[in-house]
Amino acid sequence: MSDRLSEKSLPSISGIATTPAYDRSSVCTGVVHLGIGAFHRAHQAAYFDRALTDGDLRWGITGVSLRSGGVRDQMAPQDCLYTLLVRDGEQQDAHIVGAVRDVLVAPENPAAVVEALAAPDVHLVTLTVTEKGYKLDPSTGALMTEDADVAADLSNLDAPRTAPGFLVAGLAKRRAAGLPPFTAISCDNLPHNGRRLERAVLAIARAHDADLARWIESEGAFPQTMVDRIVPATTPDDIAALSEMLGAEDRAMVKTEPFTQWVIEDRFAGDRPDFAALGVQLTASVPPWEDAKLRMLNGSHSGIAYLGSLATIDFVHQFVERPEGKHFVETLWDEAEQTLSPPPELNIAAYRRDLMQRFTNSALQHRTRQIAMDGSQKLPQRLLAPIADRTTKGLESPALTLAVAAWMRWQGGVDDAGKGFTVDDPMANRTAAALVGCATAKERMEALLALDAIFPASLAANDAFRNALADWLEILEKEGATGALRRV
Ligand code: CS2
Numbered sequence: 001m002s003d004r005l006s007e008k009s010l011p012s013i014s015g016i017a018t019t020p021a022y023d024r025s026s027v028c029t030g031v032v033h034l035g036i037g038a039f040h041r042a043h044q045a046a047y048f049d050r051a052l053t054d055g056d057l058r059w060g061i062t063g064v065s066l067r068s069g070g071v072r073d074q075m076a077p078q079d080c081l082y083t084l085l086v087r088d089g090e091q092q093d094a095h096i097v098g099a100v101r102d103v104l105v106a107p108e109n110p111a112a113v114v115e116a117l118a119a120p121d122v123h124l125v126t127l128t129v130t131e132k133g134y135k136l137d138p139s140t141g142a143l144m145t146e147d148a149d150v151a152a153d154l155s156n157l158d159a160p161r162t163a164p165g166f167l168v169a170g171l172a173k174r175r176a177a178g179l180p181p182f183t184a185i186s187c188d189n190l191p192h193n194g195r196r197l198e199r200a201v202l203a204i205a206r207a208h209d210a211d212l213a214r215w216i217e218s219e220g221a222f223p224q225t226m227v228d229r230i231v232p233a234t235t236p237d238d239i240a241a242l243s244e245m246l247g248a249e250d251r252a253m254v255k256t257e258p259f260t261q262w263v264i265e266d267r268f269a270g271d272r273p274d275f276a277a278l279g280v281q282l283t284a285s286v287p288p289w290e291d292a293k294l295r296m297l298n299g300s301h302s303g304i305a306y307l308g309s310l311a312t313i314d315f316v317h318q319f320v321e322r323p324e325g326k327h328f329v330e331t332l333w334d335e336a337e338q339t340l341s342p343p344p345e346l347n348i349a350a351y352r353r354d355l356m357q358r359f360t361n362s363a364l365q366h367r368t369r370q371i372a373m374d375g376s377q378k379l380p381q382r383l384l385a386p387i388a389d390r391t392t393k394g395l396e397s398p399a400l401t402l403a404v405a406a407w408m409r410w411q412g413g414v415d416d417a418g419k420g421f422t423v424d425d426p427m428a429n430r431t432a433a434a435l436v437g438c439a440t441a442k443e444r445m446e447a448l449l450a451l452d453a454i455f456p457a458s459l460a461a462n463d464a465f466r467n468a469l470a471d472w473l474e475i476l477e478k479e480g481a482t483g484a485l486r487r488v
Contacts, residue, residue: 033128072105086257106160118174134188137453201220231256262280283343296352303400310415339390388459
């Protein structure tokens with residue numbers, strides 16, 4: 001059994017992996033990150049690590065877990081070091097990231113998180129709290145005031161419970177101390193993520209102090225972003241193989257692909273690193289980038305997730321290796337592409353080619369079931385928005401609609417091999433309740449379509465869409481996902 005990765009083990013592994021080229025003890029904490037999961041460690045933290053490597057030592061990170069102590073328990077014994085393992089086919093490249101300085105666990109000590117957010121050196125707060133962490137209605141984007149944690153934060157912020165609640169408490173403390181606000185950068189795959197975060201923050205701030213809300217609105221900044229990097233969940237086998245390679249065990253490692261992209265709206269409340277020098281694209285308008293990514297990459301991902309998982313295809317690369325799987329993805333892209341107004345720098349044909357290449361990366365072992373999580377929060381921006389756009393133009397959307405039907409079938413909790421599974425989704429109880437007593441595919445489709453937190457009323461009322469959805473659900477139930485894919 002090897003020792004844990006730590007500052008002490010760095011000299012012995014420096015020939016095998018690249019190690020921090022800066023003096024970690026001189027690094028300041030300029031970033032607080034909420035939701036320190038694998039995606040943050042493989043994406044934003046890698047950019048801040050680059051800033052440190054380039055000599056700007058202001059951008060160390062305090063990571064915050066909003067739910068459990070799991071990541072802290074992985075990272076604290078390793079001096080918060082972890083390996084970024086970039087895999088592409090047979091190639092792999094290991095880099096030890098030193099940017100994270102500390103990990104806090106919000107439920108254990110909410111005051112420490114507020115303290116961190118109010119520190120004078122902190123200028124940026126980044127978030128990857130997943131779609132559901134914003135506590136916004138997925139269909140309308142309104143704050144879910146009936147949610148118990150939101151209700152708690154609306155009445156008292158002594159011990160915040162939600163990500164927006166923490167931001168408000170941190171901003172209030174900064175204002176009281178005469179400090180400027182931080183720039184809050186949402187890095188989740190939500191449409192208009194910055195505006196949505198701002199809306200949630202202002203709603204909570206207004207419930208406490210109208211002046212604070214006005215100050216946040218005028219002095220704060222919530223830029224929109226588009227983030228992209230495929231980061232499959234780490235497995236025990238990945239950890240074992242890396243331990244073997246490094247001669248030190250790293251329980252906080254993340255594995256990812258070579259590709260990485262971060263587009264940020266050029267709107268900041270104060271200091272930030274030289275983002276452009278780090279490879280970040282700064283732009284006045286993020287939505288065209290965001291729509292392209294959400295509808296092409298994420299939309300096809302969700303289709304692959306439900307159809308693949310139903311057909312018991314474990315990994316994304318296996319799905320696109322099948323001719324009918326690849327054809328489905330290409331057809332979905334044809335449909336989604338027609339709804340986009342891509343920025344001039346984005347060549348969609350090249351983007352599609354690269355995307356297919358990324359999906360075929362077998363070294364990633366990206367599980368279809370991982371992507372199937374939280375579908376209720378993902379469907380509106382990935383699949384329903386392009387379908388709605390096409391519907392208003394009188395266009396049909398067979399592949400996009402099949403993906404929605406596959407999500408509906410997934411809510412039944414049984415795959416095409418007859419094996420039961422737990423639907424991992426904050427709305428799983430509601431979808432299960434909606435399906436009780438439904439006897440036919442059409443009834444099941446109608447029951448789920450009536451969930452207005454997911455389906456916009458105008459789309460749900462469209463007969464052509466309803467009929468196509470009912471037909472696909474019936475085919476999925478009778479012929480399975482593989483049968484349905486052959487009909488696209
Ligand atoms: C995926 C994303 O799990 C999912 O929902 O679609 O995590 C996807 O891998 C990333 O957005 C890629 O940038």
